[in-house]
Amino acid sequence: MAKKRKVDNLLALAVLSTIVERPMHRYEIAQTMRERGKDHDMAIKWGSLYTVVQNMAKAGFLEVVGSERDGARPERVIYRITDAGRAEMVDWTRELLTTPEPEHHRFVAGLSILAVLPPADVIELLDARLDALGHAIDFARRELGDLTGSLPRLFLVESEFGLAMLEAEAAWTRSLRAELVEGTFAGLAQWQEWHDRAIPPSEVAASIERGAAEN
Numbered sequence: 001m002a003k004k005r006k007v008d009n010l011l012a013l014a015v016l017s018t019i020v021e022r023p024m025h026r027y028e029i030a031q032t033m034r035e036r037g038k039d040h041d042m043a044i045k046w047g048s049l050y051t052v053v054q055n056m057a058k059a060g061f062l063e064v065v066g067s068e069r070d071g072a073r074p075e076r077v078i079y080r081i082t083d084a085g086r087a088e089m090v091d092w093t094r095e096l097l098t099t100p101e102p103e104h105h106r107f108v109a110g111l112s113i114l115a116v117l118p119p120a121d122v123i124e125l126l127d128a129r130l131d132a133l134g135h136a137i138d139f140a141r142r143e144l145g146d147l148t149g150s151l152p153r154l155f156l157v158e159s160e161f162g163l164a165m166l167e168a169e170a171a172w173t174r175s176l177r178a179e180l181v182e183g184t185f186a187g188l189a190q191w192q193e194w195h196d197r198a199i200p201p202s203e204v205a206a207s208i209e210r211g212a213a214e215n
Contacts, residue, residue: 002101005092006059010042011052013096016061016081016089023065025076026053040162053079061085107169115204118195119180119188126177133170140166 005012018024018032030049038044056062062079069075081089107129114122140163147156179185194204 002095002099005088007052007055007061009048009052011044011048012056012061013089013092014038014042014044015049015052015056016085016092019062019079020081020086020089023078023080025068025078026050027076029053056085059084061088115191115194116201119185119192123177123180126173126180130170130173130177133166133173137163137166137170 014033015029018029018036018038024032026049030046033039033044039046053062057064057079061082061084063082064077065080066078067075068078117125140159144156144159144163147159176185180188185191193199
């Protein structure tokens with residue numbers, strides 16, 4: 001199980017992995033992370049950056065080392081990572097690599113209530129998803145190909161993983177669609193009957209519960 005952290009927003013880890021290079025102010029941190037596509041690797045809410053940096057300073061992971069002013073713009077506070085911040089960054093990275101955690105996925109949410117749609121609609125929607133996944137996979141392959149050779153593989157493994165996950169999702173979705181089209185999906189006839197007879201969801205749920213109890 002993941003440990004409780006003083007600042008548990010993944011944006012904090014992104015900040016630590018960026019500012020470890022050199023002292024920076026918040027605007028430079030944000031610009032550097034955007035340039036490196038950190039928002040593609042983790043869910044980043046840029047509006048939370050100020051709060052996250054402040055919280056990390058309070059937790060002792062960052063410290064103020066000065067400030068600078070650019071013309072009439074507000075003064076910018078410059079932070080650097082502390083020894084505690086380095087230790088937190090390393091420990092958090094170890095945890096992410098070793099400890100599986102449930103991750104909410106919009107597709108899984110849709111699959112969990114698949115029965116509200118008739119099979120024919122689901123087939124059509126899966127076709128659309130496969131088309132979108134195909135475009136995403138093509139883009140990811142091109143992007144990875146463009147970067148391969150110009151960057152060490154060490155800095156591309158997250159892109160490789162992202163591509164592998166897209167390909168795995170496409171393969172699974174394609175398999176599910178094939179079962180629906182070919183009629184081999186278990187319980188397909190009953191699922192279709194629920195919609196043909198417009199059986200209320202409450203009766204469907206009760207029927208499923210009775211069947212589970214009998215088994």
